[in-house]
Amino acid sequence: MMNKSVNGLAKKFNPPEHYYSAKKQDAQYKLLPFNFERVGDSYLLTNEVGEYLFLSGEDLNSLVHETLDPQSEVYSSLKSRHVLYEVGSEAAIELLSLKLRTKHAVFRQFTSLHIFVVSLRCDYSCPYCQVSRQTEDADKYDMDEETALRSLDFVFRTPSEHIKIEFQGGEPLLNWEIIKFTVLEAEKINKTEKRDLAFVIATNLTLISDEILEFCYKHNVFISTSLDGPAHVHNRNRPRPGKDGHQIVRDQIERVREKLGPDHISALMTTSELSLSHPREIIDEYLDADFKGIFLRPLSPYGFAVKTHQIEKYDFERFFEFYQDSMEYIFEINEAGIPFVEEFSALMLRKIFLPYPTGYVDLQSPAGAGVSAIVFNYDGGVYASDESRMLAEMGDHKFRLGNILTDSYEEIFLESGLLEILEETLTDSVPECYQCAYKPFCGSEPVYHYATQKDPVGNKALSGFCTKTKTITNYLLDIMENDPARRKILQRWI
């Protein structure tokens, strides 16, 4: 016997018998907000939370002019995806609100990723370096204890239960003492704060020693490194004295795995012009190094990548060819029974198909800059994102939020102009984005658009960021809709 005393959301529903007896042909519907884009011969429709479907131009026109047949299959599909609701069934509005709130839940946590740039020195001389490293002996580019301590005060001001501190450079291990100091001090503070605290060192691994590994083991520190592919690609992309970077990184990956465990090390690749001709070899390298996936990452328009004109050597079309060739090979690998993931595609798929936020800072609106991730530079400068400090090393301090040694938490967040930039660049209000079908899968990227167009909003018709999101989304949705065998592989990545 069903309990008749219902409350909350259930109040908005009719009793079950109503739905059994309802005559569909009597339905009158109204539109819920949605956007659409022509893709080939049909239209991609997405609602406010990214539920999507493809339909014909004829059905789209009927939908908009409210002449759709309530008995048609397309009507049911549109209703189930909250593109329309029936008059008298306003619960759909509240359900959609709830879904939207869930999708934005990440912002309740505020800043969780805190990047400490402990040194700008580096032993490598990568032409595509996005952070404008300094020569190794220039120790004026190192973070000191006072700056680290002030940064930690700031870190624990975040309301987030989860705090990740990531040490970056340059090569952060060139300032190992300050990493050690910061980890120990953070743990001391956390005895009373009791947050979920995690540490990551982003390193080229050259300086990894037994002492460092022992410390990382004891304090549960994760390692992130760079592996660009086989020796002839890696060593060209990432030159160092001795030209043996590839051998070092491969040997050290094994050493780290042995001490810390296989799940404590990950690798990232950067796509140079040379990489574009070697998709299969690069993936083979990752398989050979026993990684379970790869993040196909194009160059970013910052630092030496701009200064040395590396960024101009290929456009998105060429990157997309590389991406497609790589994906083709990755599908073949999975079809042969070896699970292997392309991480950016997996992120996009999670954005499309999961009801929860992914936490991927680059694809958020409001932008994740400052509010999801924040950067403490070696000199005390506070930046809204890793890309912001990359821009600053090129002499442009547009996204510098203040200085940890002289400014308060409130001044940095409320008086730095950060909130104005986030508000100006909301995808819900900027030209093109607010009516874009890809909006739920994308984000506002003020630093990228400022770096490429000198405008945090940017002309979206000229935006490489937009092109990338749209093109890769179309590629993935095409597989999900039309290739059942490969859809199963992609579903495993979500």
Added chain:
Amino acid sequence: MQRIKASDVTGSSKELTVSIDLRVISLEALKKSCYRFSDSYYYSLSVTDTGETATVTFRILESFSEEDEQELLQRFNRDALDQELREVVFQKTETVRNLILMNAFANTDLIEE
């Protein structure tokens, strides 16, 4: 992707003009289509004194064939119709959209205890 080059606006280029009936496509929708095409073409947009017709003039390469011109016009007209439909959707859903946003970000639980 084709990008605007200096030669597109000076030297060896020609003009391609399309007239739009503003009773069919609103000026707002038309401006949005022009914005979308701004990655590849330099254009100018003007409205007649009576306000009934708008003219969009693209500056295209001298080498554009008649087929290229037809393809561009077809794409532009199709996009303008899509933009007009987007305007209709936006107008029809603006109130409910604001309601959803208000509900979603209200500083309270959505489900009553």
